[in-house]
Amino acid sequence: MSALGTSKGVLEIAKFAVYVTVPIGLMYFFASNTKNLQKFMGNRQYVVCPPEGPRPPSPEELREAAREIARKRRGE
DSSP states (O other): OTTTOHHHHHHHHHHHHHHHHHHHHHHHHHHHOHHHHHHHHHTOOOOOOOOOOOOOOOHHHHHHHHHHHHHHHHHO
16 A cells, blocks of 8 residues: 555545445345335336237138138139
8 A cells, every 4th residue: 555655545445435335325225114115116117018019810820821822822
């Protein structure tokens, strides 16, 4: 730490302490009281599903459509 000097070393230690304690403090704040978490999460809609579209045809319907196309081609 002699290369940094004592004032810079103390500053780096203080910054590291802040970087470590802030996420831990926030996690404790939200995890210890579920009302806080529900209030925070309730304000945002995280998953927005699109409206359901038409379903694709079943394999049997696809086979029948292929047979119809084949019949039309053979007939022409």
